[in-house]
Amino acid sequence: MRTPELYNETHQTRTAPPTSYESLLGDSIERAFAQGIHDLAGLVAYLNQAGPAGPNGQPWTETTYQQEMARLGA
Incomplete structure (x- = not known):
């Protein structure tokens, strides 16, 4: 029998849901990355x-x- 690979679920390591600020910041960073920045x-x-x-x-x-x-990654 094969052991399934380990992985983290989205937000698995969070102690609370993201704040509005964290969500806005994350969305903006994702848009920057999508533009090749x-x-x-x-x-x-x-x-x-x-x-x-x-x-x-x-x-x-x-x-x-x-x-x-x-700070956010702590």
């Missing part, structure tokens, strides 16, 4: 143009993006 500078520029705003309503920088991804 894969570098940090391009992603930050895209977020500043398309939204949502960065933490505390400030424009995104490469540093704030990295810090926010670390």
